[in-house]
Amino acid sequence: MAEELTIDVSGVSQWFGDVQALTNLTIQVPTGSITVLLGPNGAGKTTAIRLVTGALSPGQGSTRVFGLDPDSAEGEEVRRRCGVVSAKPSLYDRLNGWDNLRYAAALYGLGHKADARIKEASAHFGIDAALDQQVGGYSTGMKTRLALARSILHQPDLLLLDEPTSGLDPESAVAVLELIRQMTGDGRTVLLCTHLLLEAEGLADQIVVMQHGTNLLSGTASELTKEYFPRQQLRLSAVRPEDLDILAGQAGVLSYERSNDTAMVEIESLDQVPALVSSLVRREIDITSVVPVIPTLEDLYFAVRRGQIIAADEMPPPPQATGRPVRRPSVAHVAK
Amino acid sequence: MNWSRTLTVTRTDLKQLIQAKDFWVPMVILGTIFFAVVPLALLLTVTRVGDVEIIAQVSSALDALPDAAKDQIQGKSPEAQTAYALAVFLFAPVAVIVPLTISTAVGAATIVGERERGTGEFLAHSPASAREIYIGKLIASLIPGYVTTAVGFGVYSLIVNLVVGPEVGGWFFPTAQWWLMILWVLPPFLAICLSLVLRLSAKVKSTAAAQQASGLVALPLIMMAYSQSTGVLFGASYMPYVVGAVAWAIALFSLHRGVRSVTRQRLLGVSSV
Numbered sequence: 001m002a003e004e005l006t007i008d009v010s011g012v013s014q015w016f017g018d019v020q021a022l023t024n025l026t027i028q029v030p031t032g033s034i035t036v037l038l039g040p041n042g043a044g045k046t047t048a049i050r051l052v053t054g055a056l057s058p059g060q061g062s063t064r065v066f067g068l069d070p071d072s073a074e075g076e077e078v079r080r081r082c083g084v085v086s087a088k089p090s091l092y093d094r095l096n097g098w099d100n101l102r103y104a105a106a107l108y109g110l111g112h113k114a115d116a117r118i119k120e121a122s123a124h125f126g127i128d129a130a131l132d133q134q135v136g137g138y139s140t141g142m143k144t145r146l147a148l149a150r151s152i153l154h155q156p157d158l159l160l161l162d163e164p165t166s167g168l169d170p171e172s173a174v175a176v177l178e179l180i181r182q183m184t185g186d187g188r189t190v191l192l193c194t195h196l197l198l199e200a201e202g203l204a205d206q207i208v209v210m211q212h213g214t215n216l217l218s219g220t221a222s223e224l225t226k227e228y229f230p231r232q233q234l235r236l237s238a239v240r241p242e243d244l245d246i247l248a249g250q251a252g253v254l255s256y257e258r259s260n261d262t263a264m265v266e267i268e269s270l271d272q273v274p275a276l277v278s279s280l281v282r283r284e285i286d287i288t289s290v291v292p293v294i295p296t297l298e299d300l301y302f303a304v305r306r307g308q309i310i311a312a313d314e315m316p317p318p319p320q321a322t323g324r325p326v327r328r329p330s331v332a333h334v335a336k
Numbered sequence: 337m338n339w340s341r342t343l344t345v346t347r348t349d350l351k352q353l354i355q356a357k358d359f360w361v362p363m364v365i366l367g368t369i370f371f372a373v374v375p376l377a378l379l380l381t382v383t384r385v386g387d388v389e390i391i392a393q394v395s396s397a398l399d400a401l402p403d404a405a406k407d408q409i410q411g412k413s414p415e416a417q418t419a420y421a422l423a424v425f426l427f428a429p430v431a432v433i434v435p436l437t438i439s440t441a442v443g444a445a446t447i448v449g450e451r452e453r454g455t456g457e458f459l460a461h462s463p464a465s466a467r468e469i470y471i472g473k474l475i476a477s478l479i480p481g482y483v484t485t486a487v488g489f490g491v492y493s494l495i496v497n498l499v500v501g502p503e504v505g506g507w508f509f510p511t512a513q514w515w516l517m518i519l520w521v522l523p524p525f526l527a528i529c530l531s532l533v534l535r536l537s538a539k540v541k542s543t544a545a546a547q548q549a550s551g552l553v554a555l556p557l558i559m560m561a562y563s564q565s566t567g568v569l570f571g572a573s574y575m576p577y578v579v580g581a582v583a584w585a586i587a588l589f590s591l592h593r594g595v596r597s598v599t600r601q602r603l604l605g606v607s608s609v
Contacts, residue, residue, distance in 0.1 A: 055601075076463045084457075092352060094355040107341055107463060108462070109463075150458075
């Protein structure tokens with residue numbers, strides 16, 4: 001059975017005057033998933049979000065959200081089911097927090113549930129104590145938290161987040177990312193735009209890398225990692241690093257490189273690691289560390305970008321993980 | 337169309353206006369000067385001080401009034417007649433200039449202001465339709481001007497009755513023509529003006545540009561409304577009704593066309609080709 005899609009953007013191109021903002025953009029977001037739009041500033045991420053809610057009409061191509069056309073009379077239904085946090089908090093500075101949230105609650109038709117939802121959402125983002133203050137006096141982080149609270153007031157089926165953690169302190173940023181996880185746990189769908197690779201790391205079910213208004217590639221983190229880093233890498237160190245050079249000619253080792261006290265080895269599979277370590281031990285080499293290098297999203301992103309540049313020059317791409325022995329969640333590990 | 341959402345837009349705009357003291361304090365001063373200070377000073381000068389020169393000047397000006405207007409003037413003494421004529425006929429601009437000025441100032445900033453503050457993004461993604469946003473903002477622009485006029489009109493009526501009433505045998509204001517002007521002739525001119533101003537507000541790039549362009553649009557309308565109001569006060573029998581009806585028709589057409597000026601793209605501040 002085909003996967004149910006919440007967002008189905010197909011071949012969309014968009015112009016602003018003479019500037020082409022999107023070029024044949026195609027994004028499919030499965031229901032209940034977190035999709036991360038990754039790309040540099042100006043890649044078209046914000047424009048993509050605007051198309052999803054019907055705030056912009058596509059110049060070419062089609063956009064379906066919940067199976068509806070947001071650029072038609074069905075747009076109201078689409079927007080009612082979406083929660084949006086735009087890159088700027090988009091709040092009314094002269095009003096206090098309550099009034100900002102009540103405005104949204106009224107526009108989304110919450111009726112008598114409004115106050116309860118406002119308390120719940122504002123408490124969730126730790127902004128409840130400041131609701132009586134005029135928003136103009138809020139810090140950037142407080143504004144972002146209020147905007148986030150506003151986006152979930154009506155319990156949307158689809159959450160569209162455009163750089164949601166910009167301006168947030170690390171604690172709040174973690175809370176936002178945790179909320180995103182929780183929302184998908186409830187069966188909701190999240191589309192997150194970011195240029196912060198660390199933000200997407202460990203969160204994305206699907207990654208769409210965008211550049212110049214088009215999607216360069218998309219897939220799960222593990223799929224993309226396999227595509228761009230088909231070989232496994234190991235980082236080894238020893239008391240006498242030069243002893244590790246013996247690995248260069250060993251069966252199963254695809255490549256070997258040593259700089260100073262660290263050796264980098266490419267192998268077909270991590271299953272080979274025990275045998276590799278055993279052979280070194282048998283030779284009485286004092287190993288101090290063996291660390292599998294799992295490509296980070298950053299490695300992936302730059303490999304994709306590098307691939308694009310090289311493809312443009314008609315040269316074969318040699319992707320290579322600069323790889324950190326990962327202390328943070330890796331793309332491979334979080335892929336579902 | 338969802339009226340609840342429309343009125344929510346109106347309420348929120350008005351709340352912001354109330355918070356903006358830098359905006360409404362000058363407007364209150366404007367209303368006070370036009371509806372209270374100037375009339376009070378002039379009427380007191382005529383009735384209490386009895387400045388013969390001023391009375392003579394105004395009396396000679398009254399000779400230029402149409403016969404229908406002259407017939408309405410009450411009072412036995414020249415001071416009383418002069419004061420009556422001033423109160424009933426010569427302060428018509430007050431009732432026209434104040435609401436049009438205030439509503440134009442509010443309306444000019446309303447849509448372009450959303451864009452400049454970045455809040456247009458929130459509205460563009462909301463379920464509110466462009467029509468609901470337009471009408472909500474139209475009402476929010478209309479209310480400050482009209483409320484100021486209503487309050488000012490009440491204050492003006494009180495001043496006129498207290499100062500001139502004793503000279504002409506009791507309270508006499510508002511006259512039927514003033515009611516006609518306030519309730520039938522003025523509102524459509526206000527609506528025409530606002531429909532144009534909101535269109536400008538949706539299309540221009542900055543609040544400053546909106547206010548400049550709105551001034552150009554509002555000025556001829558103020559002059560037109562003033563001349564029509566004066567005609568009403570001078571007592572042409574059926575013309576006020578005709579003028580009002582024509583103005584209402586133009587206003588409704590203009591408002592209907594104005595809806596198209598508000599689009600989500602304009603709220604976002606982008607223009608697609």
